[in-house]
Amino acid sequence: MSSFGADTAVERLQPGSYRGTLASGWDIGGNANGGYMLAIAARAMATETGRADPVTITAHYLSPGRAGPVTVDVRVVKQGRRFGVASAAMCAGGQPLLQVLGTFGNLDRSDAGLERIESAPPELPPPDECFGHRVENGAPALFGNVDLRLHPEDAGFASGKPSGQLRVRGWFRFGRDEPVDTLGLLLAVDSFPPTSFNANLPVAWTPTIELTTHLRARPAPGWLRASFSSRFLSGGFVEEDGEVWDSTGRLVAQSRQLALLPLN
Amino acid sequence: MSSFGADTAVERLQPGSYRGTLASGWDIGGNANGGYMLAIAARAMATETGRADPVTITAHYLSPGRAGPVTVDVRVVKQGRRFGVASAAMCAGGQPLLQVLGTFGNLDRSDAGLERIESAPPELPPPDECFGHRVENGAPALFGNVDLRLHPEDAGFASGKPSGQLRVRGWFRFGRDEPVDTLGLLLAVDSFPPTSFNANLPVAWTPTIELTTHLRARPAPGWLRASFSSRFLSGGFVEEDGEVWDSTGRLVAQSRQLALLPLN
Numbered sequence A, B: 001m002s003s004f005g006a007d008t009a010v011e012r013l014q015p016g017s018y019r020g021t022l023a024s025g026w027d028i029g030g031n032a033n034g035g036y037m038l039a040i041a042a043r044a045m046a047t048e049t050g051r052a053d054p055v056t057i058t059a060h061y062l063s064p065g066r067a068g069p070v071t072v073d074v075r076v077v078k079q080g081r082r083f084g085v086a087s088a089a090m091c092a093g094g095q096p097l098l099q100v101l102g103t104f105g106n107l108d109r110s111d112a113g114l115e116r117i118e119s120a121p122p123e124l125p126p127p128d129e130c131f132g133h134r135v136e137n138g139a140p141a142l143f144g145n146v147d148l149r150l151h152p153e154d155a156g157f158a159s160g161k162p163s164g165q166l167r168v169r170g171w172f173r174f175g176r177d178e179p180v181d182t183l184g185l186l187l188a189v190d191s192f193p194p195t196s197f198n199a200n201l202p203v204a205w206t207p208t209i210e211l212t213t214h215l216r217a218r219p220a221p222g223w224l225r226a227s228f229s230s231r232f233l234s235g236g237f238v239e240e241d242g243e244v245w246d247s248t249g250r251l252v253a254q255s256r257q258l259a260l261l262p263l264n
Helices: A032-051 A184-189 B034-051 B183-187
Strands: A012-016 A017-022 A052-060 A068-079 A083-093 A095-105 A146-150 A167-174 A210-215 A225-230 A232-234 A235-246 A251-258 B010-016 B017-022 B055-061 B068-080 B084-092 B095-103 B145-152 B168-173 B206-216 B223-229 B233-235 B237-245 B251-260
Touching: A012 A068, A017 A032, A017 B251, A032 A052, A032 A068, A032 A095, A032 A184, A032 A210, A052 A184, A052 B010, A052 B206, A068 B095, A083 B095, A095 B055, A095 B068, A095 B084, A095 B095, A184 A210, A184 A225, A184 A251, A210 B055, A225 B084, A225 B095, A232 B068, A232 B223, A232 B251, B010 B034, B017 B034, B034 B055, B034 B168, B034 B183, B034 B206, B055 B183, B145 B233, B183 B206, B183 B223, B183 B251
Parallel strands: none
Antiparallel strands: A012 A017, A017 A068, A052 A095, A052 A210, A068 A083, A083 A095, A146 A167, A167 A225, A210 A251, A225 A235, A232 A235, A235 A251, B010 B017, B017 B068, B055 B095, B055 B206, B068 B084, B084 B095, B145 B168, B168 B223, B206 B251, B223 B237, B233 B237, B237 B251
C-alpha cells in the first residue's frame, strides 16, 4: 500500500512553480481520483502561502489525470494576517488538468469558540459490519489505498439493489492507516461512490465539474465518518453535499460538488 | 432606482482586460454587496469565454469594495465543447478585491432531462405580508435597488426578537422589477441578512470568505423565493446554504458561503 503523504509530495522548482507526480494506485480505471489530484495542488498552495491548511478550496476539473509527472503553478493573490489566498493550475504535458482557488490558514487552534451544530455524525454499524471494496475482487485500485466501509443500507447498488435514496454513508481511513490531515480530507470527500448509484437512474458516472471543500479542523486520529447526499437532479446537473466527522464526533469538513448527469 | 444591467456593465479594453464601475446604491454602509461585485466580474468572464451563464462560480473576498472604477483581468483556462472555464481578478487602484473561478455555459436549454428534486420552494406569505427594508427608515442603500421581503417568522431580528433559528426565507426582486438573469442570481444569493442575525449569538456581522453558487436555469419572470440556512457554527466559521426558486417553482440557484464568525 502507498503513503498518501509521499504520493502527494511536491518539489518547489522556483517561486510559484512546483513539480509532483500522479502516482498509480489512487485511480479508478486509470483516472486519478479528483480529491487526490487536488491534494497535490493544495500541498503546493500551502507551501507557497506558508499556511498549513486549506480553509476553503475549490477545484474545477478540466481533464482526467493519468499516472505521471505534473506541474503546479501557484500564484498568491493575497497574504493577510490570518489567511493567504492562492490560485493554482495543475498541468500534465502542458495540458491543464485542474484549476484551483483556495484560502489557506492554520486550523490547529484549540479555541473553538462559539459552537452550534445542527447535525450529527451518521449512525453507522461498526466498520467490520459495513461493505468494503476489495481490490482482489476487482474493485478499482483506489480502494487498495483508501479503506472505505459503506453503510450496508447504502451499498445495495454493488449487488444491483440500489436503495433508491440519494445518499451514501460510511467510514474512511487510509489503507495503511496513515493519519488523515486536512489534505487527506480533500481525498475523503471525493472517494465515496456517487449518490446517484443508489438512485435507480439510468446514470453510469457523474463527472465532477467543480468541488468545493470547507475545512473546519484537523481530524483526530482514527476512523472518519462521512455522509453524502443529493437533493437536486435537474437541468443535467446534480450537486452532492458531504460532511466528514472525526473520531471525537467533530465536524472536520463539509463539501459540495457539482457533477454532470449524463444519461446512459 | 438603478439598473442592475447598467450598473454591472463592463468594457473590454483588450483581450482579457476589462473595466467596470462599482456604482453606489448596491452597498451596505459604503461597502459594495459581494454578489454585486461578483456579478461584474462574472460579466467580464462571460464575455471573455463567449458563454452567457455561470454554471458554477466561486469568489474569494479579499478586500471590501467602495464605489468607483475597477479592473477585471480574465484568463480563460479551458474552452471545451459545452463549457468554458475562466479565472478572474477584480482590483481597485491596484488593490485586489476579489479572486474568482468559474465554469460558464449556456443555461437556456429547454430539455431539462432527468428531474428528481427532494426539496421545495419555501412557503411564504404574499410579499405584501412580509417584512421589507425601507431605505427611508434607515435601511442600507442596497435595499433601494433590491426589494427583499422577509418571512415574518425570520424577520424578528429587525425588532430585537431573533427567531433562534439559523434560517432566513423571503422574496427577492430588483427594486425596479428588472428581470433577473443568472448574473442577477449572484446578487440574490448574497442579499439576505445573515442567518446568524436570528441566532441569539453575540455576533454583529459575518464577513464572507468565499461564496460558491451553482446556477441551474435562467429564472422565469416574477418574484424569486429564497431560503438560507446554517447548520455548523464551529471553529470560528459558519457556512450558509442558499436555494433560489423562480416563479414557476423551479430551482434556479444553489449557494454556499463560508463566513467568519467574529465575536462582538
